[in-house]
Amino acid sequence: MTESLSVSMIIIGDEILNGRTTDLNGTWLTKYLFQRGLQFKSMRFIRDNVDEINNALTAALNDSDIVITSGGIGPTLDDKTKNTLANYFGKKIVESGDVANIVTENYVRFGRTWTKETNHYHFFPEDFVATPNPKGLAPGITYFSPEKKLVMAGPGVPREFTEIVEQEFFPLIKKYFAERFEDNFQTVIRTQGVPEEKIFFELCPTLWSDLEKFGKVSSLPHTIGIDIVISYHGDEKSHLVTQQKIKDLIMSTPLKDNVWQWGNVSVAELVLDKAKNKKCTFAFAESCTGGLASSKMTDLSGSSAVFHGGIISYDNSVKENVLKVKSQTLKDFGAVSIETATEMAIGVRDLLKVDYAVSISGIAGPTGGTPEKPKGTVAIGFASKDKSGAHLYLFPGDRIRLKDRFSDKALLTLLELMD
Amino acid sequence: MTESLSVSMIIIGDEILNGRTTDLNGTWLTKYLFQRGLQFKSMRFIRDNVDEINNALTAALNDSDIVITSGGIGPTLDDKTKNTLANYFGKKIVESGDVANIVTENYVRFGRTWTKETNHYHFFPEDFVATPNPKGLAPGITYFSPEKKLVMAGPGVPREFTEIVEQEFFPLIKKYFAERFEDNFQTVIRTQGVPEEKIFFELCPTLWSDLEKFGKVSSLPHTIGIDIVISYHGDEKSHLVTQQKIKDLIMSTPLKDNVWQWGNVSVAELVLDKAKNKKCTFAFAESCTGGLASSKMTDLSGSSAVFHGGIISYDNSVKENVLKVKSQTLKDFGAVSIETATEMAIGVRDLLKVDYAVSISGIAGPTGGTPEKPKGTVAIGFASKDKSGAHLYLFPGDRIRLKDRFSDKALLTLLELMD
Numbered sequence: 001m002t003e004s005l006s007v008s009m010i011i012i013g014d015e016i017l018n019g020r021t022t023d024l025n026g027t028w029l030t031k032y033l034f035q036r037g038l039q040f041k042s043m044r045f046i047r048d049n050v051d052e053i054n055n056a057l058t059a060a061l062n063d064s065d066i067v068i069t070s071g072g073i074g075p076t077l078d079d080k081t082k083n084t085l086a087n088y089f090g091k092k093i094v095e096s097g098d099v100a101n102i103v104t105e106n107y108v109r110f111g112r113t114w115t116k117e118t119n120h121y122h123f124f125p126e127d128f129v130a131t132p133n134p135k136g137l138a139p140g141i142t143y144f145s146p147e148k149k150l151v152m153a154g155p156g157v158p159r160e161f162t163e164i165v166e167q168e169f170f171p172l173i174k175k176y177f178a179e180r181f182e183d184n185f186q187t188v189i190r191t192q193g194v195p196e197e198k199i200f201f202e203l204c205p206t207l208w209s210d211l212e213k214f215g216k217v218s219s220l221p222h223t224i225g226i227d228i229v230i231s232y233h234g235d236e237k238s239h240l241v242t243q244q245k246i247k248d249l250i251m252s253t254p255l256k257d258n259v260w261q262w263g264n265v266s267v268a269e270l271v272l273d274k275a276k277n278k279k280c281t282f283a284f285a286e287s288c289t290g291g292l293a294s295s296k297m298t299d300l301s302g303s304s305a306v307f308h309g310g311i312i313s314y315d316n317s318v319k320e321n322v323l324k325v326k327s328q329t330l331k332d333f334g335a336v337s338i339e340t341a342t343e344m345a346i347g348v349r350d351l352l353k354v355d356y357a358v359s360i361s362g363i364a365g366p367t368g369g370t371p372e373k374p375k376g377t378v379a380i381g382f383a384s385k386d387k388s389g390a391h392l393y394l395f396p397g398d399r400i401r402l403k404d405r406f407s408d409k410a411l412l413t414l415l416e417l418m419d
Numbered sequence: 420m421t422e423s424l425s426v427s428m429i430i431i432g433d434e435i436l437n438g439r440t441t442d443l444n445g446t447w448l449t450k451y452l453f454q455r456g457l458q459f460k461s462m463r464f465i466r467d468n469v470d471e472i473n474n475a476l477t478a479a480l481n482d483s484d485i486v487i488t489s490g491g492i493g494p495t496l497d498d499k500t501k502n503t504l505a506n507y508f509g510k511k512i513v514e515s516g517d518v519a520n521i522v523t524e525n526y527v528r529f530g531r532t533w534t535k536e537t538n539h540y541h542f543f544p545e546d547f548v549a550t551p552n553p554k555g556l557a558p559g560i561t562y563f564s565p566e567k568k569l570v571m572a573g574p575g576v577p578r579e580f581t582e583i584v585e586q587e588f589f590p591l592i593k594k595y596f597a598e599r600f601e602d603n604f605q606t607v608i609r610t611q612g613v614p615e616e617k618i619f620f621e622l623c624p625t626l627w628s629d630l631e632k633f634g635k636v637s638s639l640p641h642t643i644g645i646d647i648v649i650s651y652h653g654d655e656k657s658h659l660v661t662q663q664k665i666k667d668l669i670m671s672t673p674l675k676d677n678v679w680q681w682g683n684v685s686v687a688e689l690v691l692d693k694a695k696n697k698k699c700t701f702a703f704a705e706s707c708t709g710g711l712a713s714s715k716m717t718d719l720s721g722s723s724a725v726f727h728g729g730i731i732s733y734d735n736s737v738k739e740n741v742l743k744v745k746s747q748t749l750k751d752f753g754a755v756s757i758e759t760a761t762e763m764a765i766g767v768r769d770l771l772k773v774d775y776a777v778s779i780s781g782i783a784g785p786t787g788g789t790p791e792k793p794k795g796t797v798a799i800g801f802a803s804k805d806k807s808g809a810h811l812y813l814f815p816g817d818r819i820r821l822k823d824r825f826s827d828k829a830l831l832t833l834l835e836l837m838d
């Protein structure tokens with residue numbers, strides 16, 4: 001296998017050195033490139049300043065095959081990227097009809113008109129290649145040097161940057177580095193209920209090295225468990241073979257009972273797909289998660305077809321008066337209990353007249369824990385037409401993380417309930 | 420004013436080059452340092468590899484006064500940071516009683532015992548200074564060179580990294596660079612309802628340059644408006660004077676009506692504080708935000724004293740059956756209307772028996788918009804003991820951003836309702 005293509009990034013702009021807006025493009029790019037088998041090497045934050053751009057370019061070109069910059073390609077005086085790149089590579093800036101056409105089309109997409117009087121976008125370094133900007137106006141700037149280094153300058157606005165990388169820059173990487181580029185694939189195994197150490201040291205001590213025979217292995221914690229990701233080069237056909245071999249391997253280990261998904265889809269998306277297929281409706285009764293499970297569902301377009309709503313019963317009075325949890329149940333067993341969670345699920349099912357209901361009542365902390373029910377304890381209840389019940393779980397983490405974990409566990413409970 | 424202290428970061432670890440876990444420490448550090456007046460210069464992602472650490476160190480020391488690394492300080496063989504730093508600066512590694520004491524205390528905080536057999540943490544480079552690790556076990560590693568460069572190596576786990584920077588590394592920066600360090604202050608003006616261009620080009624064309632007389636100005640979009648941040652050096656006393664001058668300046672402009680806060684607190688925190696002071700209770704009726712406003716409130720510890728819960732009326736049947744919105748109202752005016760939002764707020768106020776209620780009904784898209792009520796339209800309703808009503812607003816953005824904006828606008832409506 002040849003050495004992975006390496007990429008460095010330069011983030012240009014006085015306004016982004018403040019740290020509030022810097023991270024979006026870089027964070028996104030590292031993830032995007034990793035998934036495609038490229039290696040991210042370095043990221044530099046610099047001002048819109050000729051010397052700083054020159055220095056960063058030299059260092060980044062030294063680190064990597066490919067240098068991607070974001071920011072400073074707009075029409076104003078403080079946008080210095082184009083001229084600086086031209087000077088850096090010793091290219092004259094000339095008027096270009098090709099670039100004028102690309103810019104014209106960028107403007108048309110926004111329902112606007114561009115003329116040579118609008119700005120100087122059509123003045124472009126010789127031997128450079130302009131690209132469309134699918135979500136913006138300024139053209140992308142690219143140059144493939146005789147030393148086989150590829151430099152690509154994109155816009156700073158995150159939604160413009162991600163689109164230009166996906167639609168324009170990445171295809172150029174594949175084109176210019178055709179000999180070295182290999183398609184990258186991943187098999188993702190999403191597990192729940194076992195900590196990372198237990199998987200690899202207790203349950204399946206040879207799993208990691210067994211998986212390494214297929215490719216690069218990483219183990220990534222998510223809200224309710226561990227994702228195991230195996231990345232490898234190949235084509236669509238060899239990928240399917242590898243995927244099946246990995247699946248067979250996992251199914252021969254005790255970890256098989258903890259796998260909840262062979263893929264990389266969120267539990268909310270799985271819930272939405274399944275509910276749409278079954279043409280059923282559902283609702284939540286949420287206490288400590290305060291609406292987070294419902295909010296996750298409504299992040300997805302199309303959820304209104306199956307998600308009817310929910311009751312946030314943060315105060316016990318809401319559990320009693322709206323969800324009709326018996327006050328005796330609350331007194332005898334407490335709010336965080338199998339009994340209360342079951343009645344909450346039944347209550348929201350009947351009130352909202354849905355096919356499936358799931359409830360969440362737990363202790364997100366930092367206060368409220370007891371020796372018997374410590375912080376991180378959660379009761380997840382469920383109710384369908386013909387069955388109801390609840391389970392108790394214990395998760396680690398702080399308040400925000402626990403809300404996230406509790407709500408994903410509730411979505412997973414709903415997914416299983418719909419089986 | 421002297422040149423700002425500059426910082427570069429090196430993120431070490433094979434496992435973090437995948438882009439899923441890399442960004443937390445870097446993103447956090449850029450923001451943290453900016454707020455303290457330091458300049459973030461570069462960030463490098465490298466593997467746990469001696470050559471890569473050496474190269475990155477040389478480059479980072481060339482960029483900056485201070486180099487902070489994260490990762491690779493654990494006890495296993497692939498944690499190479501300590502030995503590599505020692506070699507880089509030509510220091511022998513020796514057994515250190517001081518470091519053993521720090522490590523012992525790190526373990527005690529976790530209720531565990533450390534002995535010299537546990538690991539090699541107490542072998543430490545000569546002339547280096549170890550620091551406690553408030554949320555972890557491995558000691559922090561720091562070295563101030565004769566060339567007045569400060570290198571500090573912290574853990575990779577984000578909650579450990581942020582604590583060690585706040586409690587240990589930042590005080591060391593202030594100590595070692597006492598002559599060059601100046602305390603940094605910020606005045607934050609949080610506005611709503613006017614776009615950035617309108618503020619600085621139409622409403623107050625001289626505001627930016629007027630503010631620049633006080634310090635460095637940045638304009639940062641948040642969910643429902645623009646935050647204007649002015650950063651400057653000084654002491655607590657001069658800060659208060661500057662803050663007042665800035666406030667006076669803003670109050671003399673048309674922007675004064677759009678300021679909703681002189682400070683840097685989230686609207687949910689303001690709501691919680693005010694409700695606690697007034698000892699009142701509140702609830703939400705949420706449609707398109709699907710529980711997000713409620714979830715934001717319950718992210719805050721202590722919210723259970725004032726937040727009673729909410730109804731997520733995603734489907735119109737829930738608006739009618741649970742919130743008692745009249746079916747005629749829905750038919751005549753639609754779900755996204757002043758009339759429906761008002762009835763939703765009254766409905767949740769009466770059902771949950773709270774002092775204040777706010778409702779949200781809008782079009783988060785991508786579908787559901789009409790020419791009269793395009794995507795981004797939202798009706799925010801309110802009801803207290805003696806008044807009720809609603810307003811219509813229009814926000815830009817995609818579904819996720821609109822949910823965020825609608826819910827913050829609802830929280831702000833609640834804040835004003837409690838006046």
